[in-house]
Amino acid sequence: MSEERVASRTAVLVCLGRAAADGRLAVGHFTDPVAADLLTVEERVVLDQVRAGTPPQGWAERSTYESVRACAEIIAPRTVAIDDAIRSHPHLQLVVLGAGLDTRAWRMPELVDVDVTEIDHPASQRDKRARIGERPALARTFRFQPVDLAVDDLAAGLEASGHDGDVPTTWLWEGVLPYLTRRDIVATLRAIGDRSARGSTLIVNYQTPSLRARAGRLVVGTLARLGRTATITANEPWRTLLTAEQLSGLLANAGFGVQHDDDLLSIAERIGSEARVRTSLRNGRVAVAARH
Numbered sequence: 001m002s003e004e005r006v007a008s009r010t011a012v013l014v015c016l017g018r019a020a021a022d023g024r025l026a027v028g029h030f031t032d033p034v035a036a037d038l039l040t041v042e043e044r045v046v047l048d049q050v051r052a053g054t055p056p057q058g059w060a061e062r063s064t065y066e067s068v069r070a071c072a073e074i075i076a077p078r079t080v081a082i083d084d085a086i087r088s089h090p091h092l093q094l095v096v097l098g099a100g101l102d103t104r105a106w107r108m109p110e111l112v113d114v115d116v117t118e119i120d121h122p123a124s125q126r127d128k129r130a131r132i133g134e135r136p137a138l139a140r141t142f143r144f145q146p147v148d149l150a151v152d153d154l155a156a157g158l159e160a161s162g163h164d165g166d167v168p169t170t171w172l173w174e175g176v177l178p179y180l181t182r183r184d185i186v187a188t189l190r191a192i193g194d195r196s197a198r199g200s201t202l203i204v205n206y207q208t209p210s211l212r213a214r215a216g217r218l219v220v221g222t223l224a225r226l227g228r229t230a231t232i233t234a235n236e237p238w239r240t241l242l243t244a245e246q247l248s249g250l251l252a253n254a255g256f257g258v259q260h261d262d263d264l265l266s267i268a269e270r271i272g273s274e275a276r277v278r279t280s281l282r283n284g285r286v287a288v289a290a291r292h
Helices: 009-021 041-052 059-088 122-132 154-161 182-194 211-225 244-253 264-271 278-283
Strands: 093-097 115-120 141-146 169-173 201-207 256-263 284-291
Touching: 009 041, 009 059, 009 122, 041 059, 059 169, 059 201, 059 264, 059 278, 059 284, 115 122, 115 154, 122 141, 141 154, 154 182, 182 244, 201 244, 244 256, 244 284, 256 264, 256 278, 264 278, 264 284, 278 284
Parallel strands: 093 115, 093 169, 115 141, 169 201
Antiparallel strands: 201 284, 256 284
């Protein structure tokens, strides 16, 4: 099992985004009262700045501030879409792939009768365990299962976790696909398909190709390498962007048919959430598919 990588910094950024959005964005639709509790004292500094709307001085500090502010605008509609999909497709098993600092098992009462398993890289799970501490999950049962999707056998990990392939499952794959190679994506989907009973649901968040977004990430990465700023996710590059048609084809090969696939900008506008980062929202999508 892979142990080389450190805990995901993208997971921290996403957690910061949820904590920054809580009670401020998409009010009445979005809430995450747990996210802030998972942050360190140092991470809370930028959180407080963003929530207060008081940008700091200094290039590096302002860059981090803007990253968290923008992330909040993206994460609010993304979370709403995924939470709604989980509620609309209730199953007795929920498997969260590449879970990071996901809080659903601790904040969604709809999971009270659900067995929840979080799959993630062992380094990230160690970090999650330390942050969550002894906080009890709301789910019927909860289990951490360490699996590096780029190296390890997901099927073996699911078997070890106690996952029952004969019972319909809700699979959640949020904010992970861009960081994997296409080969890893195909292998993961194959494992999911093989362990999905008829009627299982797969919820996928992914990014579509965008020249503007690509240029922006290149600029940020270049500034980080030059020492101008230390971006939160500088060492976690995107590897795979997919069109809706490409994702639909990959899902079909794994036995899943897309029920709906929506961009985050449309979702943000529907729920009345801020949408200043329109390019990022337009290129982020959430697809919901069912096992044939």
